[in-house]
Amino acid sequence: MSSDLLARDRRVIWHPFTQALTAPEPIAAVSANGAEIVDAEGNVILDMISSWWVNLHGHGHPLIADAIAAQARTLEQVIFATCTHAPAVDLAEGIVALLPDPLARVFYSDNGSTAVEVALKMALQYFRNLGDTRRTRFVAMDGAYHGDTVGAMSLGVSCGIFDTWGEMLFSVDTLPNAPTWEGDDAVEAKEAQALAALDAYLDANRDTVVAAIVEPLVQGAGGMRMCRPAFLKAWVEKLKAAGALIVFDEVMTGFGRLGDLFACVKAGVAPDFVCLSKGITGGFMPMAATVTTDAIYAAFLSKDTAKAFLHGHSYTANPLGCAAGNASLKLLLDPACAKRRAEIEAFHRAALAEVAKLPGVRKPRVAGTVAALNLDPGGAEQGLGAAVGLKLKAFFKGENMLIRPLGNVVYLLPPYCVTDEQLARAWDSIARGIRAVSV
Numbered sequence: 001m002s003s004d005l006l007a008r009d010r011r012v013i014w015h016p017f018t019q020a021l022t023a024p025e026p027i028a029a030v031s032a033n034g035a036e037i038v039d040a041e042g043n044v045i046l047d048m049i050s051s052w053w054v055n056l057h058g059h060g061h062p063l064i065a066d067a068i069a070a071q072a073r074t075l076e077q078v079i080f081a082t083c084t085h086a087p088a089v090d091l092a093e094g095i096v097a098l099l100p101d102p103l104a105r106v107f108y109s110d111n112g113s114t115a116v117e118v119a120l121k122m123a124l125q126y127f128r129n130l131g132d133t134r135r136t137r138f139v140a141m142d143g144a145y146h147g148d149t150v151g152a153m154s155l156g157v158s159c160g161i162f163d164t165w166g167e168m169l170f171s172v173d174t175l176p177n178a179p180t181w182e183g184d185d186a187v188e189a190k191e192a193q194a195l196a197a198l199d200a201y202l203d204a205n206r207d208t209v210v211a212a213i214v215e216p217l218v219q220g221a222g223g224m225r226m227c228r229p230a231f232l233k234a235w236v237e238k239l240k241a242a243g244a245l246i247v248f249d250e251v252m253t254g255f256g257r258l259g260d261l262f263a264c265v266k267a268g269v270a271p272d273f274v275c276l277s278k279g280i281t282g283g284f285m286p287m288a289a290t291v292t293t294d295a296i297y298a299a300f301l302s303k304d305t306a307k308a309f310l311h312g313h314s315y316t317a318n319p320l321g322c323a324a325g326n327a328s329l330k331l332l333l334d335p336a337c338a339k340r341r342a343e344i345e346a347f348h349r350a351a352l353a354e355v356a357k358l359p360g361v362r363k364p365r366v367a368g369t370v371a372a373l374n375l376d377p378g379g380a381e382q383g384l385g386a387a388v389g390l391k392l393k394a395f396f397k398g399e400n401m402l403i404r405p406l407g408n409v410v411y412l413l414p415p416y417c418v419t420d421e422q423l424a425r426a427w428d429s430i431a432r433g434i435r436a437v438s439v
């Protein structure tokens, strides 16, 4: 019974990113299939956020489920400091084949925050191994989110949700972004300003930057803030010219989320590191990878153990996760998947053009399978506690629609298996929700 489960949940569970005193009851999920989650009462809930952006091909996809089951019966887990196995090598080869040269070397971990921490630590140690001690600074973009561990929080301090832990964080140089949307007349001026700010920063800090980290093309948790590929490319080129390493946090944007397989491909940029997680297993298993170049890898090769990357996690390269990743990659590379992603984008554009006419809707924007808008008052991002977002969350719950506004930012990020009929229902729900909260 769901009421019994909810009562037991209330006694023993602490939910992530949730104010338990005021949050509505959690959904007592029993099963899930495609874009739908079924709860203990038999309600069918449409998952329009891919269960926190992890799901690609739908819940319960049999190809991925079977791959995990078969792997569990064969080899469930081995220590990866001492062993290797085919699922890990297959997945690394599969991912490297899809990323631009010279990305060629895969380090596994198990969540997005950790994939970022690994890139930070590798970048700093790379310079230390080369004997360069001047480079000590990390650059991030305004509004970024890179995860919840201490290093990732330090990089994402400007997204405004980590102020509580200020004393724990190391200092990071946060530079302006140039977010844009449909019909934004000021985009060129904003981009020029952000690039000028970067020039000024680099003039003063030329040889001190270890790495610049960015969520390429779309900043997710900071409010689905999108920028133009040419701006990102120009920003990266300036930092590269100053000798900084470039880290693309593609934890959300990877594996087709923005239409193209990876944002670095879409932007035509080859970074020194790509951080992957979320969609890597199609949303079935916790898994992450930090991909870098052989030039960086080579700087860790030495007779001196201290020059090795002395970092690892108990479940590094878990075979079940790798097996899920290989199955998911197969589905992702089916031409039908790319076609469907393009259709989802076209659907979003048409539906958003209508919804954008509603009073209070600002900054409509689409990148691949991600669509977003801001709600007045103000149109600016208002933080996770924005009243309008909490009201909308409750409205969508009543509609059996899993849509979680980020403050006053309403977005859809559906699994690629979503049907036109499901998309139409979601957009209809958004339109009625906006009308309901704006009176």
Ligand SMILES: *Cc1c(COP(=O)(O)O)cnc(C)c1O
Residues within 6 Å of the ligand: 111, 112, 113, 114, 116, 145, 146, 147, 148, 215, 220, 221, 249, 250, 251, 252, 253, 277, 278
């Ligand atoms: C979700 C996210 C992370 C953190 O991933 P976790 O698996 O939640 O630790 C890091 N970066 C980006 C861009 C993300 O969207």
